[in-house]
Amino acid sequence: MALVDGGAVPLRVPEGAAGPAVLVKNLYLSCDPYMRGRMRDFHGSYIPPFKPGSVIEGLGVARVVDSTHPGFVAGDIVSGMTGWEEYSLIDKPEQLNKIQQSDIPLSYHLGLLGMPGFTAYVGFYEICSPKKGEFVFVSAASGAVGQIVGQLAKLHGCYVVGSAGTNEKVELLKDKFGFDAAFNYKEEPDLTAALKRYFPEGIDIYFENVGGPMLDAVLLNMRMHGRIAVCGMVSQHGMTDPAGIHNLFCLVPKRISMKGFIQSDYINLFPQFLDYMTKHYKDGKIAYLEDMSIGLENAPAAFVGLFSGGALCFGCINCLSSYFDHGISSSDVQCLKDLKQSLIDPNILENDLEIKSRWNFTDIGDNGGICGFTGVECWHPNENRVLSLRLGNLGLEGPFPRGLELCASMTTLDLSGNNFSGPLSEHISEQMPYVSFLDLSNNSFSVRKRNCELPAINLSRLISFNVAENSLFGPIPDSLQSFPAANFMGNPGLCGAPLDKKCKKRFRVWIHVRLVRIREMFVRIQKPLHRINDASIIGTSAGFILGFVVAFYFPHKLFCGRLQPYTFRVCG
Ligand SMILES: NC(=O)c1ccc[n+]([C@@H]2O[C@H](COP(=O)([O-])OP(=O)(O)OC[C@H]3O[C@@H](n4cnc5c(N)ncnc54)[C@H](OP(=O)(O)O)[C@@H]3O)[C@@H](O)[C@H]2O)c1
Structure with missing residues (x-):
């Protein structure tokens, strides 16, 4: 796969096309x-x-x-x-x-309400002929198809177990999708024994997504008159010599039916599927997760991730990315409200009303009312779901904005060229885990006095990160060292790669060691002091320690982020 620049294209259906297009x-x-x-x-x-x-x-x-x-x-x-x-x-x-x-995320039409959801629906209801109380096993259960099959089976009153390739996915299956149990097939040395453990009475329905050794193990654990819906065999896709199945004879004595299917053969059921899924999703009875990659340039990696198990759930590509869940629109509105409240917008004074007045929440409604706000870009103009916040060079003032965690689908945050000040949030990684472009440059952001350090920022999707020209201190965290040095310049207290400046041994450690030594010394001379009982010597020692702390330690705690040349030496 290669990404090519196709040049400019006229945005019209070409004249003389063979038919309507x-x-x-x-x-x-x-x-x-x-x-x-x-x-x-x-x-x-x-x-x-x-x-x-x-x-x-x-x-x-x-x-x-x-x-x-x-x-x-x-x-x-x-x-x-x-x-x-x-x-x-x-x-x-x-x-x-x-x-x-318009009230369901558009991307769900590729998953929950699209081909994978439909595959789960026809595979489970048409091929598996489920009955209440039956034992159902789903492989690749956190995938686009598997996660829905498991939930449909639960809605039908079945006992459901899923397998997945990481412990994180296993937790997701139980906590988010309501599977009765789940296991990590990569950690099971004996799949037959594992299935026996989860299904002591055997399996009635197997929704087959992977093939290979898993299918062999399932065959040994099936019950009489069991059904196997062969949806796919993802473990075999890249193989020139697919693995053989050894236990097929189990089909005979147990009278098992095993049937392959292609969802498109049942397309007449699509309207009823759409009604069913939409209703259950809106009622909160079906959850859905997808894993998105940003930009076409990341499409090959996203594709490979399907087979290496890299993606958490269903893979999807967009110019930008996010995770979606219920109620996202209203939380995005709240996100902007909180942000607006935490801003000091000096433009109000200059009668050049920007955010404070233009972000008017009175008549926004549910369908994209916030999408016209200054600096707000939405995933879709009819959905109140923030894709990017570009608030650069608006003369804004205030602390690091509040409420950003409510913009859960946000992938770009640009606050550059303003007058924001105060410490950077210590929870950026949790607040906006899907942000890929983060520009905080040319502000007055500083660090917390408590530890005088840039907070750990660990954003797995970060492509661009810029904090140049602020008042930041401390070592640059490992997770950010791959970004260009220029993006950290203008922060006299920052040190470590990619900057040329080495981080010095921390003064705090040094002062701590010195204080411990002084204390030891104090204990050692305490005995003779006790004998002499000379209060003036004790007072002198205590004064010495106090003076030392006032002279060195307080400035470090107090002024870090304000007295740059001094604290540069202290914190560096
Ligand atoms: N019949 C139809 O009409 C139809 C329609 C759609 C899809 N399908 C088939 O249904 C299956 C699931 O599709 P999907 O869209 O749900 O997939 P998906 O969301 O892309 O998930 C694929 C998952 O399969 C697992 N996997 C990858 N390689 C594996 C291996 N070697 N052994 C075991 N598991 C492996 C990985 O999860 P882990 O980390 O958990 O291993 C991966 O995340 C595929 O086989 C697909 O071809 C069939």
Whole structure:
């Protein structure tokens, strides 16, 4: 896979196109395991291989930019087969679905309300024929399909166990998706024994996503008249010589039915699926998680992550990224309200009313009212869900803004070129875990007096980070050392890579050691002092210690971040 710059494209359906077509701007692209099968020169599958050198085809959510098809107009939001590119010309618009719901995140139309959700729905209800109280096992259970199968089975009154490849996913299955139990198959030396442990009475329904040794182990644990829905075998996708299955004979004595299926064969059920899923999602009975990557340039890594288990859940690509969950819109509104409250906007005084007055929350409604606010960019203009906050060079003043953790889908925060001051939040990593662009440069941010250090910032998706020209101190954390030195310049107290300046031995340690030594000395001379009982000598010693602390330790605690040349020496 390679990313190529296709140059400028006219944003119109070309004249003389063979038939009606639509030009779309891709918003979200789906990263699915079946695409691996299209990367082989194999023509016997239900879907043809990709053509080398052409744009990768995949499911996506897109906005119509231009249309010569009577069923679509510019601005329509659609889902369907598109390309891994910024804009796509779709010459079979009939296959596109128009998205009507505005209160469910658009990206869910690639997962919960899209192909994976539909696969789970038809696979579970049509192929597994479930009955209340049955024992259900789901492999690749945290994946886009698996997480929904497990929840449908729970809604149906079944006992459900899932397997996944990390302990984090295992916890997610139990805590978020309500599986009765889950295990990490990578930590189980004997899969047959593990399944026996979780299903002492055997398995009625196996929703097969992985194939290989797991299928063999399941066959040995199936009950009489069990059903196996073969949805996929992700462990076998890249193999030229797929693993053989040894226990197939179990199908005979146990009268097990094992059936493969392709979701698109059941497309007539799509409208009823959509109603069912939307209702259960809105009622809070079905949860959904997805794992997004930022930008087309990260598409290959996102794709590889599907097979290495890197993605937490379902993989999806967007120009930017986020995690979504219930009630996100209202929390984003609150995020902006809190932020606004914590601002001191001097422009008010100059009658150049910016944020304080233009961010008016009185009539915003639920459908994207905040998206027109100065500096706010939303994921979709009809959804109150903040994608970026670009508040650079607005003359804003105040502490590090409050409430940012409520902008849970935010991926860009630019506060550069303002007059923010006070310590940086110590919880940036928890407050905005999905931020990939963070620009705090050219302000007066400092560090907490308590520890005089830049807080640990560990944001796994961070692509760009800039704190140049502030009043920061201390060693640059390891997690930030890969960013250019220029992005840390202008902070006289910062040290360590990527800056040339080495961090000196910490003064605090030194003073502590000195104080301990003085205390030891004091204890050693205490005996003779006791004998002599000379209060004046004790007073002199105590005075010496006190004087020492006042002279060196207090300035360090008190002025760190204010008296730069001095505290530079003390904290460095
Ligand atoms: N029949 C149909 O119509 C249809 C439609 C859609 C999807 N499918 C199939 O359904 C399956 C699941 O799709 P999905 O979209 O839910 O997948 P997904 O969200 O992309 O999840 C894939 C997960 O599979 C697991 N995995 C990867 N390699 C593995 C291996 N070698 N052994 C065991 N597990 C492995 C990984 O999770 P862990 O870290 O937990 O291992 C990975 O996160 C795939 O096989 C796909 O091809 C079929």
